Each structure stands twice: as C-alpha cells, then as structure tokens.
Amino acid sequence: MAQVMSNKQVLLRDFVNGRSPTESDMYVTTNSISLKVPPQDSNAVLVKNLYLSCDPMMRFLIMKSDQRMSKYIYPSPGSPICGYGVAKVLDSSHPEFKEGDLVWGLTRWEEYSLLPNPESLIKIHHTDVPLSYYTGILGMAGKTAYAGFFEVCRPKKGEYVFVSAASGAVGQLVGQFAKLAGCYVVGSAGSKEKVDLLKNKIGFDEAFNYKEEHDLDAALKRYFPQGIDVYFEHVGGKLLDAVLLNMREHGRMAMCGMISQYNLPEPQGIKNVMQIIFKRLHIHGFTHRDYDHIVPEYYEFVLPYIRQGKLVYVEDIVEGLENGPAALVGLFNGRNVGKQVVALAGH
C-alpha cells in the first residue's frame, strides 16, 4: 500500500492583475498525498521538491489573461503556484525517469508533486555542483543568459554592453559572459549593496544604482560616452527609453523581460522608438523556451568555469516553503540579492 504523506502547499488565492502581488495573494495549507504514481497515470512522476525557483515570469502565471505562453503550467485559484524547481523522483510510470533521479524543470510549490507531463523535466547528471544551481546558473536563468547573450546579441570583442537588473539571476551571468567575450560591461541595479556586488564580486567594469539617478539618459551617457552596442533588457519602461537614446548604430537588444512593467495597470509608453530606425537597431524578443537544444552546449561551456571558480553565482536562498510567498513577492521590490531560491526541508 502506498505511503500517504502530509503535503505542505502554497496555493494561489486569486488571479492578480494590474498591481503588485502580495503575500496574501497566496496561502499555505497542508494536504496529503500518496507517494506512488496512481496506476491510471501511465506517464507521470511523483517527486519530492528540493529547491523552488522564484522568477519574474511567474508573474504571468498568476495573472488572468488570454495570452498564455507555451510550455508553462497556469495555476487556477486554489491550486499550487507553478514554477521551476529541482526535485527528486520518488516514483515513476514514465519510461525516461526512475526512482532516485534528480531532475529540474517545471513543478509546483508543494513538498511533493505528482507531475503528469514530465517530458519537460531535465535529468541532472552533474551533482558535484550545488543542486540549487539548477534553479539558476544551470537552469532557466543560465539558458536565458547564454542564449540571449551569445545567440541573440552576437557580441564582438571590445563592444560596450549594458545589463539592467544586473545582479539578478540572469544579469549577473550576462555580465560575466560579456567579460569572457572581451566586452566592456556596465550593470544597473537598485541598491548600493547590489552595485558593490556587481563591481567587487561579479566583475562588472562599472555599475550604478538606477534609483539614485534622476536622469537615466545622463547616467548612461556618463558610463557609455561612446554609446551602447548590446543591451540585455530585463526592465523596460523609462530605462528602456533612456537606453534607446544611447544605442550605437547597428546595436542589438535582447529582450527577455520588463519587470518594471509587470505590476502596472497599464504599461508605460516608450517614446524613443524612432531611434530603432536612426540607429538601425536589431531588437529580438526571446525566451529560453526556444533554446532547449542549447543546453548540452551550454553545460559544456559553463561547467568547467564553475568548477574552476571562474564564474561566480550569487544566490539568495530562503529556507522553508512557508517563506516562499515573501520571497516571490520580494522579486518585484528588488528585495533579493542574486538568484532567489526557496529551499525545502530535506533538500
């Protein structure tokens, strides 16, 4: 007979539209779950979640919208928050997974999850690095930074690179990749602590606190008197408008997020779009979801740097599923320093 366990969960109370999510939009409850895949679920896995990833894109999953992104799971009110995580397979009826496998991919915010479509899960083969890295540098964030910087931006040695939200899960990697590519890289972030981290630990050439700049255009002109060749966009809004004014001819922008806009009732208008024509810019929206094929190449590139200590990855790990809602909400206030992770009991 299957073991039945108590299962702590973080459930969505109701959809959140046009405002910042708060902790009270979620609630923690305890349910029970059988630790065996039910016989009728022929391709499911039952996992114990070890680490959960807090990502800005999760904002879209808890929003009522007819615009749904492929590959994601959208929680309905009363069901667990969905997102990326690292988990251990406890039982499987799927031919590709077996008990004891470590995996990363889309899971739910609960201690144990029955995942009916585990095809999107990726098996973890390298365990000599921290397992939490599979929520970040070896997970979606790493894939986003690698594909976005090398495939989308196609940087050339000596180019000028600007990264917004630079100390975040993706930004800190883009900065380090830019240095590896021989570029000059400046990052923006929202506190002195983050700016110090960017300059002293992560290795950006320069960094600034956008909250202390009244005139973002002037700030960019100070850090990029020659202009910007490559912009890795996470923020949107006024910063994007100022960046447009400072791009060089034939500059490239990789856009994978606009966190400043997610919680507004209506997005801010971008006024300097004519710069796209004047400067002959290339702007590419992209998502890591289109780059699954790049993971083996990326791991071959990144794992040696991690093992040799030549890439750092700053994580902000909170312990306990019950602290998940505050961690997730904190993303949108810039509370986290580095990649925000929730570690579950027994990780």
Add this chain to the structure above:
Amino acid sequence: MAQVMSNKQVLLRDFVNGRSPTESDMYVTTNSISLKVPPQDSNAVLVKNLYLSCDPMMRFLIMKSDQRMSKYIYPSPGSPICGYGVAKVLDSSHPEFKEGDLVWGLTRWEEYSLLPNPESLIKIHHTDVPLSYYTGILGMAGKTAYAGFFEVCRPKKGEYVFVSAASGAVGQLVGQFAKLAGCYVVGSAGSKEKVDLLKNKIGFDEAFNYKEEHDLDAALKRYFPQGIDVYFEHVGGKLLDAVLLNMREHGRMAMCGMISQYNLPEPQGIKNVMQIIFKRLHIHGFTHRDYDHIVPEYYEFVLPYIRQGKLVYVEDIVEGLENGPAALVGLFNGRNVGKQVVALAGH
C-alpha cells in the same frame, strides 16, 4: 567663357521643429549660376535637375537636431532644400562623370546644381523606362522596399504581410513584392481612393482606410484573424501599437519610417512593447543607405518585371519647381497618391 544662367531655387526659410512643415517654411527665388564647374573644384559636377523626389525622410533634413544621418546633405536656412533627384550632367571635373551622363542621387532643389561630392550619384544605364522612376521604384524607394522586404523581413511563402502607408513610394512596392513571394498582403492607407488603388491596381489582397477605423486592433484582427508574420513599418504611433498586439510568434518588423511621428512636439508612447517578448519578435531598423551594394541585384530583379508590365508603379507628378513646396508638405497630410515627384522644366 562659361554660360551664366538664371537658376530658380527652393530655399529653406528656417528650421522646422515640433510641427508640420508648411509651404511658407520654404521660398522660391531666382539666382544665377555658371554652367561650368569652377576650375578650383577638382571633383565636382554641374547638373541640370530633371526630377526631384519628395520623401518623408526630408523632414529630418530641415529640422534642427544634433542627430544627423550619414550620407545626407543638411540645408541651412537660406540654402536650397536637399533631396534625391534625377539629373543630367552638363559639366564635370570628376573622372567618373562626363557631360551628358544621366544620374540619380542626392541633389538640391534648384534648376541647376553644382555638386562638390558626386561620389554618391549613381549613373543611369537603363533609359527605356521612365526617368522619373529613378526617384522611386529604381531609386531610394525601390532599394528600401527590396532590402527591407527580402533582406530584413525574410518572408516565407504563405506568410501574412501587413504594409502601412501602403500606396506610398515604398509601400506599393512591398505589397507587390509580397505577392511575388507568395504571401498574403494587406495594406492600410488614408483615403478611399488609395484603398481602391491598392486593391484594384496594385494587387493587394485586401486594404483598408485607417481613418475610418476607430479601433485599429479590431481592424487588424478582422483582416488578419491568424495574425501578422511580417510588418513593414512606415507609420508608427497608434498603428504600431495595434500591430504589436496582432503579431504572430517569431514575427518580423522592418522599420524604416514613422511618418505619423515626425511632426509632433514629442513622439507618442508605444505601450505594447512587451509583445516583443511574448511573441519573440524580431524588429530591425534599417535604411536603404546600408544597402547600396544591393542595387545591381535589385535592378536585375526588378527591371524585367517593369518591362513586362508585371509591376506597376503609381506616381504623383507635379510640374514645376515652384510647386515643389506644396508637394513636399502634402506628403505629411497624405495628399499624394503614389510616389510624389516634382518634374522640372525641360525634363
């Protein structure tokens, strides 16, 4: 001794910023000119202008701005308007040009011009087609349409193409190129006459009058229930915002103009930029100036179609330099139907 001729000119009265240009921003005067290149000008040509081209980009040449585009000539107040045209060489001290050559390229709004840097002029070799075509289908507009559609948008057979300002100098060509590429193409324009032209003469699958649409998003959904793969952007503003909502995943936008924005004190904000991420769009600003090398290939492509009558090109030709200012101003009110040209006496 050199022949001295009277030389009618259209001069810029003063820079025009933040409003629509009017006829009174220019004035017609008559000067005199020697029809020989002065001995000290070792690389100049003296031309008789035959056709002058009215192009939206000329708006930027009469604006006070520190943002100057390469290759253009910027008139100062009291000097002739600059733009593209077709001319005949009367005298030359430049080794590549000789008396009698027909050329197209950057010239001035006057009967005769002394051009000190004729390197940008292109010699006309095919005279079995109307010479005025070198202001349009065989000039900058043609190069813009060809490079923008085939090189920037990279259309695939069966894709859905939307063209704004579709009956204009460039738009009418993009529509016909789209049909040649096996695409479905819809155009927008600003009058019933233009819409009829697009559908009945130029060969667009559908066309609509944007001035009669209160809800541009709804209009685009009506014409593109499946969404838009390729957008050729000439207009900007609200239409761009509505197009962003209707793009398909991996859609492409070629941007070479935003005529709705040129005369505003401040550009309109674009709100739907997050669609660039959701749809993973590719947006490329471009200018024909980066595609000079494509002209031979383009002529090889387009001349047979012109000669066989398989491409039409609608021109709106006014006679007389003194009617130039009204023609140029009319561009920004949509007065022209087709490519706006000014024909000079003796063309």
